[in-house]
Amino acid sequence: MGGLGAVLALVDSASPLRGPFTLFFLLAAPAAAIAAALRGLEPFGRGVAAVAGAVVVNMLVAQGMLAVHRWSGRGGIVAVTAISALILLLVLVRRLRGRTTRRRTP
Structure with missing residues (x-):
C-alpha cells in the first residue's frame, strides 16, 4: 500500500x-527502517519510537527542502525513500558485520 502511494x-x-497511500508510505517507510534498527526494545516501545522517528525524518526532510528553496512533493518522497533505504542498509551492514566477528572469535 505504501509503495503504491509512492x-x-x-x-x-x-x-x-494518492493522498492516503502516500501519507502511509511517508510514515511506514522510515518507521520500518527505524524499527529494524531498534531491534532490542520491547515491541510497544519500538513501535512508538519508530513512529516518532518517522515523523522526525519527514519533518527534517521538509525543513531541509524549504531551507534550500527546493520544495517539491516528488523530491520529498525520493528523499524519504533514500533516507529509509540508507537506515536499512546500515542496519543490514551492522548485522552482517556482527555475524562475521562472532564466527571468528571463539
Missing part, C-alpha cells in the same frame, strides 16, 4: 487514493 505520487496520478 508510485502514485511520483507519477502525479489524479487518483483519490
Whole structure:
C-alpha cells in the first residue's frame, strides 16, 4: 500500500487514493527502517519510537527542502525513500558485520 502511494505520487496520478497511500508510505517507510534498527526494545516501545522517528525524518526532510528553496512533493518522497533505504542498509551492514566477528572469535 505504501509503495503504491509512492508510485502514485511520483507519477502525479489524479487518483483519490494518492493522498492516503502516500501519507502511509511517508510514515511506514522510515518507521520500518527505524524499527529494524531498534531491534532490542520491547515491541510497544519500538513501535512508538519508530513512529516518532518517522515523523522526525519527514519533518527534517521538509525543513531541509524549504531551507534550500527546493520544495517539491516528488523530491520529498525520493528523499524519504533514500533516507529509509540508507537506515536499512546500515542496519543490514551492522548485522552482517556482527555475524562475521562472532564466527571468528571463539
